[in-house]
Amino acid sequence: MKAPVLKVDTLCKSFGGVHAIRDLSFEVREAEILGLIGPNGSGKSTTVNSLAGIFAITSGKITLGDAQIDGLPEYARVAQGLARTFQTASTFSEFTVREQVLLGSNVTRTSHPLSSVFGIGRKADEDAALEERVAHILEITNLKPVEHARVGTISSAQQRFLMIATALASDPKVILLDEPAAGLVSHERKTLSELIKSIRALGVSVLVIEHHMALIMDVSDRIVVLNFGQKIAEGTPEEIRNNPVVIDAYLGEAA
Amino acid sequence: MMTLNRTFIFYAVALVGFILLPQLIAVKYYLHLSVLALIWVIAAQGQNLIQGYTGYVSIVQAGFMGIGAYSTALMGIHSDMPVWLTITLAPFVTAFFALLTGYPSLRVKGHYFAIVTLAFNMVIFIVLMNFHELTQGEAGITGIPKPGAKDGLFNWRDRETYYYFVLIIAVLMTALAALIVRSRIGQTLIAIRQNEDLVGAIGIAAWKYKLFAFVISAMFGGLAGAIYAHYQSFINPEIFGVAQSLDAILAVIIGGSGTIAGPIIGAFFVVFLPEYLRFADSFRLILYGLVLVLATIFMPRGIVGVTTDLMAKWGRGKT
Numbered sequence: 147m148k149a150p151v152l153k154v155d156t157l158c159k160s161f162g163g164v165h166a167i168r169d170l171s172f173e174v175r176e177a178e179i180l181g182l183i184g185p186n187g188s189g190k191s192t193t194v195n196s197l198a199g200i201f202a203i204t205s206g207k208i209t210l211g212d213a214q215i216d217g218l219p220e221y222a223r224v225a226q227g228l229a230r231t232f233q234t235a236s237t238f239s240e241f242t243v244r245e246q247v248l249l250g251s252n253v254t255r256t257s258h259p260l261s262s263v264f265g266i267g268r269k270a271d272e273d274a275a276l277e278e279r280v281a282h283i284l285e286i287t288n289l290k291p292v293e294h295a296r297v298g299t300i301s302s303a304q305q306r307f308l309m310i311a312t313a314l315a316s317d318p319k320v321i322l323l324d325e326p327a328a329g330l331v332s333h334e335r336k337t338l339s340e341l342i343k344s345i346r347a348l349g350v351s352v353l354v355i356e357h358h359m360a361l362i363m364d365v366s367d368r369i370v371v372l373n374f375g376q377k378i379a380e381g382t383p384e385e386i387r388n389n390p391v392v393i394d395a396y397l398g399e400a401a
Numbered sequence: 402m403m404t405l406n407r408t409f410i411f412y413a414v415a416l417v418g419f420i421l422l423p424q425l426i427a428v429k430y431y432l433h434l435s436v437l438a439l440i441w442v443i444a445a446q447g448q449n450l451i452q453g454y455t456g457y458v459s460i461v462q463a464g465f466m467g468i469g470a471y472s473t474a475l476m477g478i479h480s481d482m483p484v485w486l487t488i489t490l491a492p493f494v495t496a497f498f499a500l501l502t503g504y505p506s507l508r509v510k511g512h513y514f515a516i517v518t519l520a521f522n523m524v525i526f527i528v529l530m531n532f533h534e535l536t537q538g539e540a541g542i543t544g545i546p547k548p549g550a551k552d553g554l555f556n557w558r559d560r561e562t563y564y565y566f567v568l569i570i571a572v573l574m575t576a577l578a579a580l581i582v583r584s585r586i587g588q589t590l591i592a593i594r595q596n597e598d599l600v601g602a603i604g605i606a607a608w609k610y611k612l613f614a615f616v617i618s619a620m621f622g623g624l625a626g627a628i629y630a631h632y633q634s635f636i637n638p639e640i641f642g643v644a645q646s647l648d649a650i651l652a653v654i655i656g657g658s659g660t661i662a663g664p665i666i667g668a669f670f671v672v673f674l675p676e677y678l679r680f681a682d683s684f685r686l687i688l689y690g691l692v693l694v695l696a697t698i699f700m701p702r703g704i705v706g707v708t709t710d711l712m713a714k715w716g717r718g719k720t
Contacts, residue, residue: 221601385551
């Protein structure tokens with residue numbers, strides 16, 4: 147079995163008296179695609195936002211690699227290697243596609259931001275390495291043809307791929323994809339599955355939340371199912387599909 | 402490349418124009434206004450960093466000018482420091498106060514930030530008015546020395562000398578602003594303006610950049626205030642109030658928010674327009690307000706925005 151990269155240990159998150167997540171434990175392993183599914187209101191988004199650092203957790207522990215990250219602010223978790231995308235397209239509409247992805251890669255720089263003002267202490271090899279990585283990311287996310295277009299002018303599907311590209315630019319260990327297929331049509335979903343698999347091929351682990359069952363069953367190595375803020379099942383897509391508890395709570399008989 | 406050349410030509414022509422300006426001005430009073438406008442260019446470039454590029458409207462730029470002006474004047478009175486040194490130190494004193502206020506106030510977003518900075522400007526004003534022992538209150542400080550020795554190389558009492566001095570500083574500060582906005586820091590500031598949530602999600606500590614922009618903008622203001630103090634030789638709290646901070650905001654909006662040329666044009670606009678409206682006598686301020694309201698409604702991207710649009714249209718028409 148591969149080693150775990152992201153470990154969630156008895157995570158709880160309450161909003162006032164409402165327990166959005168209760169004693170949730172799971173792990174994302176090295177170069178694995180883990181699907182997180184469940185009915186509306188089951189706590190999927192709360193889980194992602196707790197992992198990313200938008201919400202402070204009530205109790206529990208989140209570990210990325212060897213580092214405990216649950217006390218860190220959102221931006222510091224990205225530097226540790228946890229990147230994310232959003233449910234709705236979130237972009238820098240005035241930038242070009244390439245500029246946005248390059249901005250996403252800044253977190254990996256070791257040179258001081260002030261060095262870019264006067265050009266003193268600027269690292270040419272660092273610039274070159276980032277340019278190269280950004281070019282590669284644009285390639286695998288199919289954004290190369292629009293790299294110089296303004297973000298506000300590209301299609302909404304391309305904007306969703308751009309979010310993934312920007313997250314990838316931070317050189318993450320784990321990437322959280324929050325409903326990446328929302329609003330995509332059939333052939334775009336196919337491209338998305340291929341992209342998610344190619345992210346795994348890069349050695350990056352993926353935690354994907356999705357309502358689109360065909361997609362999640364296709365890409366996931368394993369799946370965790372939530373209901374009412376608790377884990378009700380965990381296993382391979384095949385096991386999940388035939389799990390009576392999951393069928394009863396979420397999938398229904400037809401699946 | 403083409404646009405870079407065009408921009409270069411624009412700034413070269415503008416610079417030549419500014420160098421020749423004192424020779425073209427017959428009325429001394431207009432030279433005086435031009436010096437004031439150049440001082441406002443420095444303050445407005447600072448305002449533009451936080452307001453135009455970062456997207457946070459700060460209503461305290463005149464307050465920061467006040468801190469700069471009073472600190473250079475008071476350092477001069479209470480120590481033997483030469484004028485050039487107190488002018489240099491004034492922005493750092495301003496930066497200290499900006500750090501103190503910026504750190505808590507940048508935790509709030511949007512309009513709340515504007516209100517907090519507005520309150521800070523009022524506090525500065527009240528302190529300058531009432532801390533008599535230090536600031537001499539409403540009467541203000543008189544006899545602030547000009548830079549340079551009495552029989553030095555330059556005659557600083559001559560307006561033209563001061564004009565060129567301020568011009569050099571304004572050019573340097575404009576260049577500094579341009580370097581900042583073209584750097585990685587500037588890109589991040591523009592990113593914050595567009596989508597602050599996403600900035601955090603890509604691993605950037607937005608608050609550090611916002612604080613940087615705020616403190617640097619305050620230093621621009623502090624420097625402008627210090628230069629003003631030695632130019633006028635007299636300061637009182639009146640000119641460092643909220644109304645003047647609004648002028649700094651207007652200079653940025655009217656000139657063209659988030660552009661380097663904008664604050665230059667805007668600064669001359671807010672200094673000269675009220676003077677040209679003097680014919681209207683007591684209706685002057687109403688007319689001024691009207692012009693500003695109309696300009697904001699019909700030219701939201703400022704004079705620079707309208708000009709670039711027109712030039713693009715003209716360029717398309719030609720080809």
